[in-house]
Amino acid sequence: MNYVKAFAPATVANVACGFDIFGFAIQEPGDIVEIKRKDEPGIVIADITGDAGRLPRAAEKNAVTVVMLHLLKHLGISDFGCEVILHKNMPLGSGMGSSAASAVAGVVALNELLDNPLSRQDLLRFAMEGERIASGSAHADNVGPSLLGGFVVIRSYNPLDIFSIPVPEDLYCTLVHPDIEINTKDARYILRNEVSLKNAITQMGNVAGLVAGIMKSDYDLISRSMVDVIIEPVRSILIPEFNEVKKAAISAGALGCSISGAGPSMFALSRGVDTAWQVGSIMTETFRQAGIEANMHISGINQGGALILEKS
């Protein structure tokens, strides 16, 4: 095999109450990585599209190639060479798991080119290294669902313990990206290091409720559990119109609405695709009325995660 083209989907991390422990993938958009074997050893970035020239072109500085270098090192392969093309199909710093999608597409493509020496589950920690470079923290709530699909729970980081739970069929995500940018490092920096025991208990109740609601297909319980008393009150300050947009989403029938990852994207979950569209319309309209351009993606929960699109 000399050529592989892989796709890894955008993801919604945290999912209201589950900071650093919940995430799910959507169908689209997603990043695409093409890798082509070359004779000389070493990984070279041949091209990046869609980033307006903002991502580093040096292989040892770009998340997508750093994860590949980690993987090669782990496998003890020193004589491998390839050219990499990265197609960014989502904005940087958007809260849609942009860096995770690139890193996941990268490791999945390389693993395929090498004839799959590692399982998807095993690839996780390499993809997480990409997150460390992009955001300063090797969190798994974007790379996990982008790689594995489904609604993912990260029970533990050390040791890494991650699993998926079955998702109700009629659950749809509305992802709205307002045209402003937040740096994930900043979004982590403003969080307090301590939370009140009272808030921790409230959050734990909602975490338990969201897992049970999803597993029981109990949409009311999902709705009641999409409450974040720890992160959202702090981070939402960085998103203009957050409260208005959230209120609009709920009024249009969303089960819940919160920040996607570190923001500024916002997501809503709805029962049924029609409601998800209506929710998206009113959310984008609310941003636009405040002079902020916004676009939306409507999608079921992506059950499969990253995909190989082509190989030869």
Add this chain to the structure above:
Amino acid sequence: MNYVKAFAPATVANVACGFDIFGFAIQEPGDIVEIKRKDEPGIVIADITGDAGRLPRAAEKNAVTVVMLHLLKHLGISDFGCEVILHKNMPLGSGMGSSAASAVAGVVALNELLDNPLSRQDLLRFAMEGERIASGSAHADNVGPSLLGGFVVIRSYNPLDIFSIPVPEDLYCTLVHPDIEINTKDARYILRNEVSLKNAITQMGNVAGLVAGIMKSDYDLISRSMVDVIIEPVRSILIPEFNEVKKAAISAGALGCSISGAGPSMFALSRGVDTAWQVGSIMTETFRQAGIEANMHISGINQGGALILEKS
């Protein structure tokens, strides 16, 4: 109807990671309340057995009758009179939900005598008032499972939102009570009001894992999730031999072991009744080797909660 005799089971609250939000009932022991209608209005405690004279005999001071007075007031009944006999079948301040069992048996008996004007779910907040009197905090993680049965999740206290999740058939509880006493108010007092965000995230991961593990009958996941980084490290200091007893339980095959409620009782969960017995033997033996008398109860998860034993 002039006479009702009701039973309410002991309960394990918190269940390792779920402080104030998880609880389950066991089959035995449990408290029994008998109430007999009398002509003159007013509630009188005729007798209490098994408490060695320690519980208050005045109706307005004892949790079991206070919850009845609350219920009567709510129903607008002022001319009702009854005699109450409370049989305490578990030690006070044991961490087995002793006060909750009494309060639950009380409201269930009275509701039955009045021909069930309220549902079980509706009785919950009256039983919680008993907890406020007994421990200074109207928590629901003992009264909830004692009243409703099953593995109970309290998603929210305000508004009260409580539900059960299905439990694996082969899950057994070992409850070991060492002959020492802890006051629940003290056990709450020593807790810190703040927790680190890091520990809150770890705990949330375990909460999510325990709910998913129980709902999927995934015993390994249950085992990995029975970790409490917030409460157990503080409260276990009040229990002599805690670490040794826990280690012994795990070595005998328990899925996990922690403090039952506020302690000093300790519980373990095991797959299969035989393992649960072996775990109990080694736990009590470990206490005894340190000079602490201990007794144990082995039980499946009680799915039904409180019971009417007799009426006439």
